[in-house]
Amino acid sequence: MMVDEPRLRRAADKSTRQFSRLIRRSFEERKKVSRDTVNSLVLRWLASRPAAETSRHLPRLVDDLARRKGIQSAWNLLSFLEVALRLRRPRVGIYDHAFHYIGGAQKYGSTIAQTLQDDFEVTLLANKPVALADLQSWYGLDLSRCRLKVVPLPFFEEKGRHPQIVDAGEVDTCRDENPFHPVSRESGNFDIFINNGMLEMVYPLANTSLFICHFPERKKSRYFYVHRYTQIVHNSVYTASWIEKRWNLTPHKHIYPPVDMEPAAFPLKKENIILSVSRFDEGGNKQQLDMIRVFQDLVRSQPREMAGWKLVLVGGSPRHNPYLERIRAYLQRSAAEAIELKVNVPASELKSEYERAKIFWHFCGLGQTDPAKVEHFGMTVAEAMQNGCVPVVFRGGGQTEIVEDGLSGFLFSSEKELTDKTLGLLENPGRLEEMSGRAHESGREFRREVFTDKVRDYFQGLLASRFSE
Amino acid sequence: MKNIQQIESQIQKIKTALADERESVEDLETLIGQRIEAELWGLSKKELEKEAWDSFYILEKNKDCLEEEPIVSHRKLSGAVIVLYKRVLRALLRPYTKTILARQVRFNRELVRLHLANILRLEKIEERVVALETGTPTSRAEQG
Numbered sequence: 081m082m083v084d085e086p087r088l089r090r091a092a093d094k095s096t097r098q099f100s101r102l103i104r105r106s107f108e109e110r111k112k113v114s115r116d117t118v119n120s121l122v123l124r125w126l127a128s129r130p131a132a133e134t135s136r137h138l139p140r141l142v143d144d145l146a147r148r149k150g151i152q153s154a155w156n157l158l159s160f161l162e163v164a165l166r167l168r169r170p171r172v173g174i175y176d177h178a179f180h181y182i183g184g185a186q187k188y189g190s191t192i193a194q195t196l197q198d199d200f201e202v203t204l205l206a207n208k209p210v211a212l213a214d215l216q217s218w219y220g221l222d223l224s225r226c227r228l229k230v231v232p233l234p235f236f237e238e239k240g241r242h243p244q245i246v247d248a249g250e251v252d253t254c255r256d257e258n259p260f261h262p263v264s265r266e267s268g269n270f271d272i273f274i275n276n277g278m279l280e281m282v283y284p285l286a287n288t289s290l291f292i293c294h295f296p297e298r299k300k301s302r303y304f305y306v307h308r309y310t311q312i313v314h315n316s317v318y319t320a321s322w323i324e325k326r327w328n329l330t331p332h333k334h335i336y337p338p339v340d341m342e343p344a345a346f347p348l349k350k351e352n353i354i355l356s357v358s359r360f361d362e363g364g365n366k367q368q369l370d371m372i373r374v375f376q377d378l379v380r381s382q383p384r385e386m387a388g389w390k391l392v393l394v395g396g397s398p399r400h401n402p403y404l405e406r407i408r409a410y411l412q413r414s415a416a417e418a419i420e421l422k423v424n425v426p427a428s429e430l431k432s433e434y435e436r437a438k439i440f441w442h443f444c445g446l447g448q449t450d451p452a453k454v455e456h457f458g459m460t461v462a463e464a465m466q467n468g469c470v471p472v473v474f475r476g477g478g479q480t481e482i483v484e485d486g487l488s489g490f491l492f493s494s495e496k497e498l499t500d501k502t503l504g505l506l507e508n509p510g511r512l513e514e515m516s517g518r519a520h521e522s523g524r525e526f527r528r529e530v531f532t533d534k535v536r537d538y539f540q541g542l543l544a545s546r547f548s549e
Numbered sequence: 550m551k552n553i554q555q556i557e558s559q560i561q562k563i564k565t566a567l568a569d570e571r572e573s574v575e576d577l578e579t580l581i582g583q584r585i586e587a588e589l590w591g592l593s594k595k596e597l598e599k600e601a602w603d604s605f606y607i608l609e610k611n612k613d614c615l616e617e618e619p620i621v622s623h624r625k626l627s628g629a630v631i632v633l634y635k636r637v638l639r640a641l642l643r644p645y646t647k648t649i650l651a652r653q654v655r656f657n658r659e660l661v662r663l664h665l666a667n668i669l670r671l672e673k674i675e676e677r678v679v680a681l682e683t684g685t686p687t688s689r690a691e692q693g
Contacts (some may be wrong), residue, residue, distance in 0.1 A: 131552035135559050142563050147623065150582025151571045152688070158564050167557050254599045261577050283577065283585060302590035302600065328590070328670065 082115040085121075092125035096133040098123050100141060101471045107148035110212045115153060118145065119160040119287070120465070120549045127549075142547065152268050155289050163271050163547045164480050166168065171541065172200040173270035175263055176277040177246040179206035182396075184337060185294045188315065189276035190336045195532040196539060197225035204228045206265060207236065215403075231266050235259030248281055253302040258283075260303075272542065280306045295319050295456040296326045310546070313538075316457045316478035325454030334537060338531035339464035339523070341434055346520055347470055348435045352389045354502070355437035355469060357430065358444060360397035360404045360423065360448040365453050367405055367443040368393050372419055374495050377382070378502070379418060383507045390418040394433055398421050409494075435493045438512060439505060440464035441498070442473040449475075458482055467491065468516040472502050488522040489515065601668055608664065612657040615650050 083106045088532045091099035103121060106113045122141070126134050146154035176189045193202045199396050204212070204226055215221065236246050236259065252260060258280045260266075267273040268285030268391035275282050276292045281303040283289075291309040296319070300487040304327075306312065314320045320331045334481040354375065358366040375391040397404050404423065411419060422429070442461055445454035455461075460473050465482065471489035473479045483489040505512045567670055574580045620635045636691035679685075 113614075126556060131555045132603060139563055142567070143623065146567065146570075148582065151567060152580045153582065155564070155567060157561050158567070161560055163558065165553065167560070254595050264577055265580070276656055285581065300588065302587040302592060302596045304588060304591075305585075342670060367640060399560055473601075 084118065085117060086409070088121050088539065089124065091126055092121055093128045094513070096125070096129045096137055099129075100137045103354050104144045107144055115149075115156060115287070116546075118153070119157055119164075120155060122377045123161060123162060123164050125547050126165075150284050155268065156285075159271055159286050159418065160547065161287075163543075164549075166202075169199065169201050169385040170271040170547065171269070172196055172274065173205050173267060174274045174276055175205040175267070175282065177207045177248075177263075177279055179204060180208040180210035180244065182218050184217075184457070185236065185276060185278070186293075188292065188294070188337050189274070190215045190219050190221055190223065191227050191528065191531060192274065192276070192535050194223055195219045195535045197223065200539070201274070202226045203270070205263065206230050208244060209234050229266075229305060231262050233259050233262055241435045244302055245308065248279055249451065251281065251303070252454060258303045271547070272539075275309070280304050284309055285391045288542060293319055293323055295452055300327060304467065311542075317481055318478045319456050322451055324369075335538070336526050337457055337459055339459060339462040339466060339526040340528040341431065342466045342524065342527060343431075343435055343468075346347040346468060347445070347517070348436045350468070350516070351436045353433075354389060354391045354439045354441055355433055355464065356391070356441045356443075357394045357433070357464065358442065360395045360401055362398070362401050362403050364403045364406075365444065365448075365461065366393070366395070367446060369403075369410060370446070370495075371441055371443050372407070372410065372416065374498065378414060378499055382503060385503060386530065390424065390505070392420045392437065394422045394425060394430060396520050434464055434467035434469060437464070437467075437469045439502065440469035440471045440473070440514070441502075442471065442479065445474040445476040445479070446495075448476075462523050462526040466527070467523075470505060470512060470518040470519050472498060482501040482522070483525070484518075484522065487515070488518040605661070605664055605668065608657075608661050612661050613655065614653050614657065615647065 084102075088102055088106070090158050091102050099121075103118070128139075142154045142157065145157060155392075159171075162168050174189050174193055176186055179186055179189070190204070193204055196202050202225070204215070204223075204366060208226065209230055211224050212226060233246065235251070235256065241250070248260075260279060261283070262391060264283040264285060267275075267282065267289065271287045271288065273284050273291070274284035274288045274292060275284065276298060278291075278293055278295070280291075280296075280298065281301075283305045289309045290311050290313055291306050292313045292315075293306075294315050303358070306327060306460075307329060310353065311333060312323065313333045313335055314323060314331040315335065315337050317334070320334065323329055323331050332338055340371070356368060356371055356406075358368070360368065371393070372391065379386045394408075405419065411421065414526055422433070425433075438459065442455070442458065444458075444525065454477035455474075458473070461479055461482050462475055464471055465488065471479075471483050473483055473489065473491060475485070475491035475493045480491060483491055485491040492498040505515070571580070576583055587596070589597065589600060592600065608660050617639070619641070622631045624631065
């Protein structure tokens with residue numbers, strides 16, 4: 081049964097005694113009264129009635145709420161009042177179980193932290209030790225007004241588990257207790273809790289909670305709580321479509337990741353380079369080896385057009401990487417002079433490669449049937465475009481949202497299509513230059529300023545709508 | 550808003566009192582005052598089995614609604630009077646409520662039994678399906 085909200089509102093305006101009686105009865109009778117409704121009604125009552133009256137009834141009301149709906153509800157009501165009455169700045173907690181690793185999703189969360197730190201009290205929540213200074217240097221951010229708190233998870237500290245990885249896939253949902261409850265508890269200390277790590281097993285306790293989804297990696301389980309979040313934020317239309325398919329949930333807000341690889345000046349002096357930038361995935365998911373083979377076939381079949389062109393493969397890799405070893409061995413065997421391999425290069429060198437390259441190749445997703453292995457957004461594609469590299473990338477995932485086929489670059493579905501479109505560009509330098517300009521313009525749509533503006537507007541909107549009557 | 554400082558100090562006072570109590574609660578479900586229920590749609594077979602048994606044990610535990618919960622009051626002074634009043638009222642109404650609740654208890658028991666029978670029956674059917682799929686012969690007695 082739903083609570084009679086209009087009656088409660090009238091009571092809040094007219095009579096403390098009646099309001100107090102009605103709202104407490106609504107807790108007792110277990111009527112369907114949402115946390116948001118209780119919060120806004122109490123705020124209305126505090127604003128309407130004399131302080132002498134409200135101060136007498138508030139402790140009893142909070143006490144009743146704690147007994148009937150749990151202590152956290154009472155805590156949330158008081159926190160809500162503090163923010164709504166402007167007694168303090170709202171507290172934001174941004175959780176990511178992989179903050180101790182460099183990654184696109186972690187850059188997303190850290191950039192949100194930087195954007196909000198002046199208007200909110202921002203705390204970054206990690207599971208493994210990491211320093212704010214690390215995050216600042218990895219992503220070129222200023223997080224000086226943020227705090228960092230490490231919430232250890234005993235389950236992942238057990239002997240025999242990987243010391244650095246928090247992998248929800250290791251949890252047996254039928255046998256193990258939910259190991260993420262310490263984070264769920266911590267979420268209750270904030271007015272706005274942001275789950276940036278896509279960990280669907282964290283139950284949010286804050287008044288407002290946001291689930292940032294970079295891709296719905298796992299299927300629903302017994303510990304699935306994404307539907308408990310106030311809103312779901314997604315990084316691309318591709319991700320949104322999979323949230324609907326896999327979880328049957330409709331995401332609320334779309335914000336593309338921040339991409340900040342813009343050169344100081346444009347146009348740039350370009351060289352005959354086809355560039356690829358992506359992690360050397362141990363499973364070979366980014367398909368650099370296929371790229372090398374396609375490039376070599378092109379050189380063999382079109383020696384005149386390909387004369388003077390080289391393929392540069394840049395990417396990060398762990399020290400022992402069998403896939404990278406395979407690439408190295410292959411290059412040695414085939415004596416490929418026009419192919420350069422650059423592993424774990426500093427940011428300045430990466431920038432320089434982007435500035436020099438004319439064309440950008442990205443194979444990730446080609447021939448894949450698993451949607452998680454297709455690029456969910458395609459950060460490096462946007463970085464290349466900001467530098468005027470013409471992207472020739474796989475038609476799938478988030479890449480179709482970044483590249484307008486035939487305008488700011490090309491999309492391909494097969495190796496044949498890739499070689500045809502690349503050759504088309506090499507044979508027509510005028511078109512290449514024209515497309516380079518368009519790619520630069522399109523790439524600018526993903527720059528950090530656009531991201532921070534969207535984040536700021538979104539959170540101001542949340543504050544206005546969620547922390548008022 | 551009037552007397553904002555007064556409200557602020559009162560909120561702080563209540564929060565301070567609540568903070569210790571909140572810290573002492575270890576269980577998440579106690580903290581939020583409700584059971585954290587899993588959404589059944591989309592769960593795997595193993596997870597659904599676990600959920601079915603969990604729910605069954607809760608039903609089994611609560612089937613006897615004649616069991617009376619203790620009457621308590623959190624109020625300091627008037628609490629004793631309220632408790633006494635409720636106890637007397639409960640004693641006076643017991644003959645009438647018992648008649649109704651006894652029927653409810655019978656109904657609950659049968660329902661719990663029915664659920665258990667269905668869960669066990671389902672398990673037997675699953676075993677048979679697995680046996681048929683793998684080609685393991687099953688006896689007539691097992692099938693029956």
